[in-house]
Amino acid sequence: MRRLPPLNALRAFDATARQLSISAAAQELHVTHSAVSHQVRQLEQWLGKSLFVRHAGGVRLTAEGQSLKQAVDQSFSMLVARCEEIAEQAPIAEIVLGAPGSFLANWLIPRLDRFEANYPGIRVRLQTSTAMDDLRRQVVDCLIVSDRNWPADVEVVSLFDETAGPVCAPSWPHRIAKPTDLPSQPLLHTSSRPHAWMEWASRNGVEPAMFAEGRRFDHLSLLLEAAAAGLGVAIAPALLVERELSQGKLIAPLGFESNDAVFALCAMRGRSDKAFCDLREWLVKESAA
Known part of the structure; x- marks a missing residue:
């Protein structure tokens, strides 16, 4: 004292x-x-x-x-x-943005310094979340998630079309030249998108039931680590594996294709505060670039 x-x-x-x-x-x-x-x-x-x-x-x-x-x-x-x-001093506005951890790590965080330089009065706090209930309970102010169907009480701004495909370690020993090569190989699934493999199979003319079995992981980050370690073949959105692909930890032997889902910014309807509007405008510009 x-x-x-x-x-x-x-x-x-x-x-x-x-x-x-x-x-x-x-x-x-x-x-x-x-x-x-x-x-x-x-x-x-x-x-x-x-x-x-x-x-x-x-x-x-x-x-x-x-x-x-x-x-x-x-x-x-x-x-x-x-x-x-x-x-x-102008007051600092804080906005909490939830998104999948892989999206934050691969896409948003490398660009965040540009946002902060253009909007010094806004602080974005990042949180790993994909749950609409977190948005409704105001745990987060907005979410970036990938989906096809959106709740009626949520305002949605599309950012990217989602493309997805099989990924595996560069040293993966099994031949992957066409979709029918995959059902006999160890497949890796994630709980957040449990039907991703079967949906991909259906789009590629292969019986979806042949893709139902395999090892399952709670989070995409664990799924990708398992694929990089040679435990099997995973399926993942291209946007969320950019870093692993550029680092050579994973390869995409059959490329990526649209699955009709989109990554979108979601907020409760009627939200119009300046911090959110500025963030929304910046995300739309960055996604277009």
């Missing part, structure tokens, strides 16, 4: 030390002569030192008073400057 004299006493001392007159200090502070005198005496009692020598024309500072004046001048000037600086 800081041991300081009363602030009002310091203010009275500051005005008196600058004016070298109790009457002038009282006028500056809009209080009575006796109020200033009382505050100065209180400060002198607190310090156990005389700060002024009184005379008929006013007051003059003692050596201790001169020393305190220098400290008070510096401190009050610093306080005034910092308070003005804080008062003039």
